[in-house]
Amino acid sequence: MFREIRRKDRVADPADIDRLLSGGEYGFLATVGPDGYPYSVPLSFVYINGAIYFHCAVEGHKLDNLAYSSKVSFSIVGKTQVLPDQFATEYESAVIFGTAALVEGDDKKAALEALIGKYSGGFEKEGAAYIDQAIGKTKVVRIGIERITGKRRK
Amino acid sequence: MFREIRRKDRVADPADIDRLLSGGEYGFLATVGPDGYPYSVPLSFVYINGAIYFHCAVEGHKLDNLAYSSKVSFSIVGKTQVLPDQFATEYESAVIFGTAALVEGDDKKAALEALIGKYSGGFEKEGAAYIDQAIGKTKVVRIGIERITGKRRK
Numbered sequence: 001m002f003r004e005i006r007r008k009d010r011v012a013d014p015a016d017i018d019r020l021l022s023g024g025e026y027g028f029l030a031t032v033g034p035d036g037y038p039y040s041v042p043l044s045f046v047y048i049n050g051a052i053y054f055h056c057a058v059e060g061h062k063l064d065n066l067a068y069s070s071k072v073s074f075s076i077v078g079k080t081q082v083l084p085d086q087f088a089t090e091y092e093s094a095v096i097f098g099t100a101a102l103v104e105g106d107d108k109k110a111a112l113e114a115l116i117g118k119y120s121g122g123f124e125k126e127g128a129a130y131i132d133q134a135i136g137k138t139k140v141v142r143i144g145i146e147r148i149t150g151k152r153r154k
Numbered sequence: 155m156f157r158e159i160r161r162k163d164r165v166a167d168p169a170d171i172d173r174l175l176s177g178g179e180y181g182f183l184a185t186v187g188p189d190g191y192p193y194s195v196p197l198s199f200v201y202i203n204g205a206i207y208f209h210c211a212v213e214g215h216k217l218d219n220l221a222y223s224s225k226v227s228f229s230i231v232g233k234t235q236v237l238p239d240q241f242a243t244e245y246e247s248a249v250i251f252g253t254a255a256l257v258e259g260d261d262k263k264a265a266l267e268a269l270i271g272k273y274s275g276g277f278e279k280e281g282a283a284y285i286d287q288a289i290g291k292t293k294v295v296r297i298g299i300e301r302i303t304g305k306r307r308k
Binding site: 003006007025026028030031032035036037038039040041042044057059060061069071072073074075077080082084085087089091093095097116119120121122123126127130 | 157160161179180182184185186189190191192193194195196198211213214215223225226227228229231234236238239241243245247249251270273274275276277280281284
């Protein structure tokens with residue numbers, strides 16, 4: 001179903017993709033709305049159990065789009081460096097295609113704890129208290145990964 | 155047709171949006187494919203004449219999607235700073251909804267020159283020669299802006 005990368009010389013190594021998935025500061029979620037427009041927004045995320053998780057408010061554009069279509073892409077950019085004299089930019093990126101679904105219960109809590117672990121290292125205790133008071137006011141979405149492509153130009 | 159930002163306290167100033175449009179190093183183009191999946195990729199871009207322009211190879215996933223639907227979004231993130239103790243991230247972002255179309259002739263050349271000016275300052279002369287030899291092997295796409303929303307958390 002999914003296509004191959006056209007420029008084979010720019011296919012990234014699996015280890016580079018893993019590093020982007022595990023360490024990327026944010027990614028861009030792209031969804032599709034009932035009006036046919038895609039919608040892409042930057043999000044904090046974690047990569048655990050082979051899937052991407054993010055959290056969001058209990059209502060909004062993202063969730064409305066996901067209710068219309070669960071098909072998403074999620075893209076992460078790593079280091080970039082503009083090369084002015086070469087009319088080019090060094091970059092590395094990963095693009096995921098997948099299906100999004102809300103998660104609840106233990107899965108939801110585990111994702112929120114993983115977000116604290118990734119973004120708030122050293123504040124795990126305060127983070128646990130924060131989760132307890134915020135968990136009812138947030139949604140957690142899991143993106144099941146159907147395909148990942150990684151590109152890099154060095 | 156387009157919705158309002160839910161969190162009014164996070165609406166960015168027009169000046170901040172302009173700065174992201176003019177100075178952002180890259181943006182994420184989101185398109186929709188005939189299989190219903192959105193596709194988002196990072197791209198270099200310029201903002202001139204009130205529109206976003208980017209260039210790409212003469213064939214590929216982006217152009218195939220644009221042939222299917224010209225409805226796109228284009229998102230730019232500025233400075234971000236993770237605030238570990240606050241379980242939050244400072245950020246500023248702009249999300250554009252618009253319609254994409256290929257441009258030719260003078261418009262195409264002007265966009266390529268603007269890309270050189272933005273990314274290859276000091277190499278305008280070499281850039282002009284580069285454009286001359288590359289212009290037949292590249293496509294330039296203009297995103298007509300229908301709506302911009304800017305968000306920031308400080």
